[in-house]
Amino acid sequence: MKISTLILRSMRKNIKHYYLYFFALIFSAALYFSFVTLQHNDAIDQLTQSSIKAGAGFKVGAVMLVIIVFFFVFYANQLFLKRRSKEIGLYQIVGMPKSTISYILALENLLLWVAALVAGILIGFLFSRFFALIFLKIIHVDGLVMLDFSFIALVQTLIVFAGLFIIVLIQTTWVVNRSTLLQLFHTTSNSEQKMKKMNPIQLILGAVGLAAIVYGYYLSTTIFNINESANENTLFIKMGVVLASVIIGTYFVFRFSIALIMNAIRSSKNGHLSLKDVLAVSPIMHRMKSNALSLSIITVLTALALTVLSLSSITYYSIGAQIEQYTPYDMSVANDEDSAFEKSLQAKEINYKTDHYELLNVPIDFTPVMKNEEAKQASKGNQYSDTIVLKESDVKKKLPSISLNKNEAYILGYNSIFQKIMPLEIGNQMKLRVNNSIKHLKLIGVEAKNSVPSEITYGGKKTIVLSDQLFNQIKTNKQILKQTGWRTYTGYTITNSEQMDKAISIYKKSTKGGIFTSHSKGDFAPEEQFSIKSETYKHSLENIGLLIFVTGFLGLAFLLATGSILYFKQMTEAEEERESFKTLRKIGFTTDEIMKGIRRKQLFSFGIPLVVGVCHSYFAVKSGWMLFGTELVIPLVVTIGIYIVLYSIFAILSTKYYRKIVNDSLPQ
Amino acid sequence: MEILKGRKIKKIYGKKQSAQEVLKGIDLDVEAGEYVGIMGPSGSGKTTLLNVLCSIDNPTQGTIEINGQMLQKMKSKQLASFRRTEMGFIFQDYNLLDTLTVKENILLPLAVGKTNEKEAENRCQELAKQLGIVDLLKKYPNELSGGQKQRTAAARALIIKPSIVFADEPTGALDSKAASSLLENLASLNKTNGATIMMVTHDPVAASYCSRVLFLKDGQIYTQLYKGDKKRTQFFQDIMHTQGVLGGDGYED
Known part of the structure; x- marks a missing residue:
């Protein structure tokens, strides 16, 4: 041949x-x-x-x-x-x-x-x-x-x-x-190696595995906390430690902890196992040693896929809110250079609304309202930072819930990143410096939204709202007025969205593409281009849409690969156990009785990597989600939900395969 | 009392044109406490008969009654639970579960349904003592010899106090010493516990432990021998003689 x-x-x-x-x-x-x-x-x-x-x-x-x-x-x-x-x-x-x-x-x-x-x-x-x-x-x-x-x-x-x-x-x-x-x-x-008695070392390693995961989780929640030595290096070291301890912990859990728990269950039965134990607990224990590595890899991959998917869906989901925060109005005009624009709008019969703001640039010391010591330490020596200050009556048009007494203040633009790295104590006094006199301001509330765009707030810094009385008092100070680059801001809202495109072209023509000149003569270039909301939105959607598409594609690939590997593994195990099923059928167990045990085994084989993976990714997402978006719960739940549904298809396929093997093991 | 009653059992394999009649209408009765051997040359239908009798395989025609219950009237679920509660099985290749210890294997038939754990424990210990495997209870099958495995299988068959034990070539994979020790065990279980045993074998030595031996040829019962009061060696001679008449050479397989 x-x-x-x-x-x-x-x-x-x-x-x-x-x-x-x-x-x-x-x-x-x-x-x-x-x-x-x-x-x-x-x-x-x-x-x-x-x-x-x-x-x-x-x-x-x-x-x-x-x-x-x-x-x-x-x-x-x-x-x-x-x-x-x-x-x-x-x-x-x-x-x-x-x-x-x-x-x-x-x-x-x-x-x-x-x-x-x-x-x-x-x-x-x-x-x-x-x-x-x-x-x-x-x-x-x-x-x-x-x-x-x-x-x-x-x-x-x-x-x-x-x-x-x-x-x-x-x-x-x-x-x-x-x-x-x-x-x-x-x-x-x-x-497979024969089962041996658990020795103390395995017992300890099993406990170490669980402890390592818990420690990794704990560390992950502190990863973006500021401390005195906060810099990129410590951040990466911390991330590395979290990853290492969670991954090693996962392996130890699969290799020792689970065997430990199952061993305890099994020994407690003293030989009198139920059929479910016979079909689920004992085969899993039997294979744990050789399966530990692959199950850990699958778990880690699942966690990775879920984390990446969740973060990108958080980003995608938060596009609207993010843009609302950085570009609150359809179009912007600064320092009242708006006569040509408004005239053209009126000439073309475009309906619009305007919100007008007066602005001041005032040095403010936030350290008294900071909750954690590390953040205070970080701003030591430079407590007073230039901050854009708004007037209560202006802000009320956009955020009507705000109401202030004379020496009270409100913080705007306090988004999820600030909430994480700089928790604030509401009710404490901030310090405001006008020339050399210091005024105390009571912080009475915070708001994630902002009413002026990021071009005004130097890229999205916090903004302070003061009462009209105090604002007007400060305005009289020449020094303050001199250091204020943007003295007014007008936000335009086009009420009829069908006229948006027309309005944009008018805006671009009459403002040279949205460019305005600041009065400041400092380090910043005086000219600044203001973004147009709908264009920013479209642009982000394309960028982030691509991100979510690529990560979604990869997530799908991860899902299919891990699911298929688990399915292949179960197929192989089913083949190996064919003789056992035959024996069980012969001595008088029905297919349905056997399938009950098989289902439990599938629940374990597919469920444990999934549950541990979901836990891992939950903590991973929780530690850094605020860098990606503004909404956590809905995108996270939706992503994990879809993943679980697709993943269970493999478990169902695998159970079906088992049923076929069990059924065919005896002629009748 | 009759434990097993088989009437006109036929088994045909294959479709019409290539149909092969393996069992050609067998009538068979087994009394309580009997130790029946089934012998015959290869292809005579020994194992098929055993499988049909113990409901693992369906007869094409005919009826089987065990303990007064007609197997053909039962649905497959009922049959399974009937097997679990009324029959014990010993197979040539042991069919122990590798993932279970000896003790867990013995207690396996009790894994579904309510059983008194204390009673089961006592019975397990007692059987292990009778079969000489008390020291092995915590071991796994891959740590045992063939003989030890088969004695474990025997204990598993008897843990439920079955009406009848079916053994298919139980000594087939054992060396002669392990085989004779297992056969002694089975014989003593038959005698002291009154277990009814039906055993398929091609080994005349194994058959000589039985109280009655059926000879199959071409799907029919050719003859049967009773041990009666004869000594085992004498019975062995009779079996050898019948086998000689039946198949030409005595040891074919």
Whole structure:
């Protein structure tokens, strides 16, 4: 018999083993190809060309995708080789040299890969259309993207998969060369070590694992707290410690803690196990040692995917609120340079509303209202910072709930980042300096919104509202007036949104694109360009939409990869336990009774990595979400919810597979 | 009292054209406390008969009654619970669960439903003592020898006090010493506990421990031998003789 016949026959015989691996390959190729097709699509390229970030996002996404695909294919091949170890052993027994076996496996792999790539690229091409639609939906663009078959994408996919193929060949050759006959025949039946009594060291390590995770969680909540040595280095060190302790803790939990708990449950039964224990607890304990590493990896990947997805959905969800905070009005006019603009608006019969503000630039000392010592320390030596001050009656038009007595003040623009790094004590006295006299101001409230744009507040700093009486008193001071760059601000709201485009073009024409000159003669350039709300919104939507699309795509890839690996694992375990199911059926347990135990095992196998992963990502998101957006709960719950639903599909598939195996184990 | 009553049992495998009649209408009765052996050359239908009798396989025709209950009238769920409460099983390849200790394996049939834990514990200890595996209770199957595994399987079969124990080639994978020790155990369980045992074997030594041996040939009962008051060695000679008449050479498999 020629080797080619042998290969074809063995492939036909082993189709059951292959289809899993084959599926993994097709899926990887499809995912990668559709992503790269999108990356090289002209229409999307034009959409995203405007920003360098967009192109970079796609590039980083493609690299991440290669890593995921590599991990996935590598794992699938490993499982595949394990399943076929008997066959490899048989070839060796009949005297085939290892080099020939590797050669056969390589040829088989080549056939599989070529077929999978062709199928994957076709499927990927169809999918890319679907993904493009989703992408446009996210960035609120209506329109059809025509997708041509991209040859660059094809070549890129082929190169990447050729590289992966070489790695898989090396892996295969290595496994074949390293293996001894004895091992090969025992990998499926006896790969697991027998259960040993728990010794004290394992007990301690189990406890250490839990402690490490709790410590990591605790540390993560303090990561953005300011302290005297706060700088980027300590931040990164802290992040590193959190990551390390959580990851190591996760492994220890899987390796020791869970076995510890299960061991306690099992010993307490003194041999009188229920069928659920027989089918769930004991097989899990049996495999814990070899499964610990892969379960930890899956957990960490799940946590990573969930964190990235949650953060990007928080960003996306918060676009509106963020823009509202930094650009509260449709259009802006500063220092009353607005005569031409308003006249043109009236001439074109565009309906609008204006809010007019008087502004002052006053040095204020915030340290007395700061809650934590670290923040006070940080501003030591430079307590007084120039702050934009507004008048109560002006602000009331935008924020009607504010009401002040003479020596009271309100802080605006106190957003989620400030809340985190600089908690304030409401009711304390701030200090306001006019010339050399100091006035005390009682802080009576804070507000995340602001009523003047970030161009006025030097990039989104806090703003203070004073009572009209006090404001007018300070205004008379020449020194203060002199150091005030922006003396007035007018915010325009176009009441009829259909006239928005017209209004914008008028605005640009009459204000040279929104440029105004400040009175200040300090370090800042006197000219400042004010942003237009709807344009900023569109721009952010495109940027952040791209971000959420790329992370969403990667999240999906993570989800599919981890879900499939768990599913493959369960399939393999189901095959291994087939004999046990047969025995149980013979001695008189029904399929339904057995399935109860199986379901519990699935709940554990899929549930524990998910629950631990969700916990990890919750703490990760909680520690830094305020840098990404203004809303935590809704995007977090929605993201995790969707993830759980998609993830459970794999658990359901796996349970179905088990039912089939249990059912088929006896003829009736 | 009759524990098992089989009437006109037929088993046909395959579809019409390639149909193969493995059991051709077997009538069979087993009394309480009997130790029945089933012998016959390969392909005579021994294991098929046993599987049909113990409801693991369905007969194409015919009826089986165990303890007065007609198996053919039961649904598969009822059958399963009937197997769990009324029958014990010993298989050639032990069929122990690798993930369970010896004790957990023995107690496995009690894993569903309410059983008095204390009673089960006593019974487990008693059986372990009878079978000489008390010291092994905490071990896992992969730490045991074949003989020890099979004695564990025997204890598992008897933990529920079954009406009848079905053993399919229980000594098939054992060396002669382990085999004879297991057979002694089974015989003594049969005698002291009054367990009814039905055993398929191709080994005349194993069969000689039985109180009655059925010989199958081509799906029919060819003849049967009673031990009566004979010595075991004498009974062994009779079995060898019948086997010689039946299949030409005595040791075929």
